[in-house]
Amino acid sequence: MATIAANPPVRLARPALAGVVLAGLLALSVLLNLRFGAVPISTADMLDALGLRALGLGEGDAGNVMVLREIRLPRLLSALAVGATLALAGAALQALFRNPLAEPGLLGVSTGAAMGAAVWFVFGAALLAPLVAIAWLQPFLLPGLAFLGALLAILAVLSLGRRGGPGATVLMLLVGIGVNAIGAAVIGLATFMGTDTEMRALSIWLLGSFAQVEWPVLGPALLLMALAAFGLMRTARLLDLLALGEAEARHLGIDTDRLRRRLGLLTAVAVGAAVSISGIIGFVGLVVPHMVRLAVGPAHRALMPLAALGGALALSAADLVGRLIALPAEVPVGIVTALVGAPLFIAMLLKNARGLS
Amino acid sequence: MRIEARDIHVRRGANPVLSGVTLAFAAGEVVALAGPNGAGKSTLLDTLCGELLPSRGELLLDGEPLAQVSLESRARRRAMLPQRAGVAFDFSVRQVVEMGLHPHGIAASRPDGQRLVEDAILDMDLRHLAARPVTRLSGGEQQRAHIARILVQARAMERPLLLLDEPTGGLDYRHQFALADVLRRAARNGATVIVSLHDLALAARVADRLLLMESGAIVGDGPPAELLTAERIAGLYGLDSRSAAGLVPQAA
Secondary structure (H helix, E strand, C coil), rough: CCHHHHHHHHHHHHHHHHHHHHHHHHHHHHHHHHHHHCCCCCCCHHHCCCHHHCCCCCCCCCCCCCCHHHHHHHHHHHHHHHHHHHHHHHHHHHHCCCCCCCCCCCHHHHHHHHHHHHHHHHHHHHCCHHCCCCCHHHHHHHHHHHHHHHHHHHHHHHCCCCCCCCCHHHHHHHHHHHHHHHHHHHHHHHHHHHHHHHHHHHHHHCCCCCCCCHHHHHHHHHHHHHHHHHHHHCHHHHHHCCCCHHHHHHHCCCHHHHHHHHHHHHHHHHHHHHHHHHHHCCCCCHHHHHHHHHHCCCCHHHHHHHHHHHHHHHHHHHHHHHCCCCCCCCCCCHHHHHHHHHHHHHHHHHHHHHHHH | CCEEEEEEEECCCCCCEEEEEEEEEECCCCCEEEEECCCCHHHHHHHHCCCCCCCEEEECCCCCHHHHHHHHHHHHHCCCCCCCCCCCCCEHHHHHHHHHHHHCCCCCHHHHHHHHHHHHHHHHCCCHCCCHHHHCCCCCHHHHHHHHHHHHHHHCCCCCCCEEEEECCCCCCCHHHHHHHHHHHHCCCCCEEEEEEECCCHHHCCCCCEEEEEECEEEEEHHHHHCCCHHHHHHHHHHCCHHHHCCCCCCC
């Protein structure tokens, strides 16, 4: 019985420790993101902008407060939310495919969402005129179309790329390539048919960037991301059982068809909302859950919240790097995550290939 | 009767795999399934656990049509070990064994949950491996982890129904015998155990009742000592009589 008493604290301690470390780093990243950028900003400005004037050294510079409230704060919030959401979506897809290489970007789900968004940018006003006229609905149309695009992509990969056995990884990634190609073709068509301004906006956004985020667009997307994140976290317990295989999960009482539909829907909402404000940001959903799994193991009740924290940290840090590295210009965050994530993806692929041979 | 099949026919794709099987299983018995490859043993177990639907016939769990029993309720009334279970990601042996608690809503941290998990880990001789990732273990060790998971799921039931498809695959003799003892003990406590086995000596050791299958039909049903004659085994597996005689347990 001694081992019984000795084991649980060990299991609890690691995720808790990882949570504290991640939360600390996240707080640091938040402060650095607010403080540093193209415009120099003092601590007083920062506290003033956050409504904490009493704590600061007095009133901040009105212009700087404006920069913080209207540019840096919404941008930071987007990076945190999109990072957390993409990491959760990645973890959910990995559980669903029983494969650590499943990721919204690689499977074409992000491109599907971008396809929906591109259709909205170029054809939205014409296609959806009656809906655009409804004031409260209008801010939801972009994330809504992105959701539809993501859902189409998820349906495609789920129906084609989910076979088990040897070669499962290859099939999944190949289907992802196919879905990505279809999405890219539709995006290309939209770009081709759009005006020059639309083309420029689309191309920056396709690289993955928070440069164009503003409060009015952010609200509905944040709401959808929060709902999806909550829904995904609630499946954590069931995701563990999927690791045994779908038949085994059914033997343990899980309605795997329903769970698959639920995960597909939540992931589409998550990725659709994320992509609608940031464009395509790859590899966060791959790298973050992978790192968390290495640190605390694969149990999803710890993995999911820690992946959300880690995703928020990773993307806010990546955006900070992208904003500062080439001042006064900035590097789109999607390029930063790809430069870090793609080599790791290749390393994981090689490890996977060795495991198969 | 715990579980009953009345004239069931099952197809896999276009091929009929079971044709006209009628069987009933009572509480407290260990039933071994034996027969050549492709005889339909796995199909019968998959059907009894509800994973495959019969195209004809009736399947009753405690007198209730199995198709109408929800997945949750099935998982609280029968535990199934499929052939070759695998695990994605580096779940530890203990985590995998704890998954057997899920259908019963028992938290692994609860004292009764801990006891079930610890007992199964001990029974399957996994104590020294409990913290190791299942994926890094040998085939036999992985199999023991899955058996322990099934034991946890079954032991949390009032009257367990255990279905095991080739549970001895990869197990050495010591662990085969340990499993046989565990299954005998379960039956003594009122469980119904249906297990497919290739080793006829082990079947004779563990089972009260032996079912011989051939081409999707039951061709023998009775105590192992009566069924296991060299003549019958030679016919069933297409062996010459000398080889068959070597396979029949001495007691028979």
